[in-house]
Amino acid sequence: MAxxxxxxxxxxxxxxxxxxxxxxxxxxxxFVRAARVVDGAPHVNGQSKKAPNGKVQINGAGEKGAVxxxxxxxxxxxxxxxxxxxxDRIHLSVTTGGGGQDGTGLRxxxxxxxGAYSEFAAKTALPGCETVPCRAFADALAAVDRGLVDRAxxxxxxxxxxxxxxxxDLLLRHDLVVAQEINLFVHYCLLAMPGxxxxxxxxxxSHPMALAHCGRAxxxxxxxxxxxxxxxxxxxxxxxxxxxxxxxxxxPRAADLYGLDVLAHGLQxxxxxxxxxxxxxxxxxxxxxxxxxxxxxxMVVAHRGGSMAVVLKVLSAFSSRNINMSKLEVINNEGGxxxxxxxxxxxxxxxxxAPTLRAFPHVLYVDCEGAxxxxxx
Ligand SMILES: O=C(O)C(=O)C[C@]1(C(=O)O)C=C[C@@H](O)C=C1
Numbered sequence: 001m002a003x004x005x006x007x008x009x010x011x012x013x014x015x016x017x018x019x020x021x022x023x024x025x026x027x028x029x030x031f032v033r034a035a036r037v038v039d040g041a042p043h044v045n046g047q048s049k050k051a052p053n054g055k056v057q058i059n060g061a062g063e064k065g066a067v068x069x070x071x072x073x074x075x076x077x078x079x080x081x082x083x084x085x086x087x088d089r090i091h092l093s094v095t096t097g098g099g100g101q102d103g104t105g106l107r108x109x110x111x112x113x114x115g116a117y118s119e120f121a122a123k124t125a126l127p128g129c130e131t132v133p134c135r136a137f138a139d140a141l142a143a144v145d146r147g148l149v150d151r152a153x154x155x156x157x158x159x160x161x162x163x164x165x166x167x168x169d170l171l172l173r174h175d176l177v178v179a180q181e182i183n184l185f186v187h188y189c190l191l192a193m194p195g196x197x198x199x200x201x202x203x204x205x206s207h208p209m210a211l212a213h214c215g216r217a218x219x220x221x222x223x224x225x226x227x228x229x230x231x232x233x234x235x236x237x238x239x240x241x242x243x244x245x246x247x248x249x250x251x252p253r254a255a256d257l258y259g260l261d262v263l264a265h266g267l268q269x270x271x272x273x274x275x276x277x278x279x280x281x282x283x284x285x286x287x288x289x290x291x292x293x294x295x296x297x298x299m300v301v302a303h304r305g306g307s308m309a310v311v312l313k314v315l316s317a318f319s320s321r322n323i324n325m326s327k328l329e330v331i332n333n334e335g336g337x338x339x340x341x342x343x344x345x346x347x348x349x350x351x352x353x354a355p356t357l358r359a360f361p362h363v364l365y366v367d368c369e370g371a372x373x374x375x376x377x
Contacts, residue, residue: 006233031372038254060082069258084160094253098161101125102127103127105128106151107149107151107352108130108141108149108150108151108152109132109134109148109153110132110133110143110154111129111133111134111137111140111154112133112151112229112230112232112357114257115230115235115250115254115258116133116231116233117155119131121184121275122275125182125277125279137170138154141170141176141362144174144281145282149281149282151179152279153280154167154170154278155184155275155279156275158209158273160212160213160270164270165331171278172345173357174279175349175355176280177281177283177285178278178280178285179280179281179287180279181278181279182241182276182277183276183277184277185203185274187252187265187266188214188245188250188251188266188267188273189262189263189265189267190249190263191245191262191263193238193244193261194245194260196261198220198263198264200244201221201245201247202224203225203226203246204246205234205235205237205238206225206234206248207223207227207229207231207233207249208228210231210262211225211227211249213269213270214267214313215267215269220372231251232250234250234252239260288311289371289372289373291371292371292374296367297369298306298366299366301363301366302346302364304362305362310360311328311364323368323369324369325366326368328365328366330362331362331363331364333362334362343360344359344360344361344363345358345359345360
């Protein structure tokens, strides 16, 4: 059965109007007001249905086998689509039936070396596309921004580690549309140079996320761990330096590609290990999402104070409309334990004039059910 979903990300920037200070008793920002306050521009409130991430992460929807409320499609792969329309909000919306879009003629930037999971996610979303390796996620997003490629792919959360906050931060700094969402089952293998035995391995290198996902297995092996840029990059490093006391965590595909032995399969600590990727393009979105689509919308509410009051207002806005929320993540970069963290920088494309990066200490990431253009949402 064709699976259709949409994911829409709205940015709601709660900014006080200059010279219009409100009495403290009524200062707590309201969800509705927030929408109106954005640089004075009329803003439709609560538009998205089914959605986003917080510090960016949105997990939690439901059943095993589903991430962010999307159903599982095919063996280990769930597809959805997203895109982002700019201006005073970002839309991530997508529709994907069986991920059947042909990517022929499209260039997709990803972080890592050939054989990285991100590359596989890109090929899953857009079979036939040309994949373009980049050193960093920021480089991949910049390549789309500059029109050097058609899309970029970005891992944003995983079932085991939750939101990849740094990648969400990156996303919020750009005016990009989510053209598709891909939930990929990630199967990790331990790879070594041909002939090397498991007992000879003293050190394991991989992407930090892969090392974290396999933490218990690595502790059992009693090896040192060393983070590198990406899983396939680790394999490349093993191969080019002929490392005989080191193994890498990467995909079986990377083992084939670089001619390494697989010492162990299924190294992940949890058998259900899914990473959620977003396929991003420049606006306007390449995908139309019908109002009545079985959709998911993501929202980002950014504000500068009254943290709990805003959370309560957001919750009550969903509750009073009977909209199912699949995720809520509250980011408070002020007043937490330890050193204050830097604020989240969000590109405000709704401001008159050039798009401006604005700093917000408080951010909420919300995912809910429904299409972004559904009036209820
Ligand atoms: O290093 C890779 O192969 C990647 O595609 C990156 C990445 C990530 O950043 O989470 C993607 C999926 C896996 O969870 C591990 C690493």
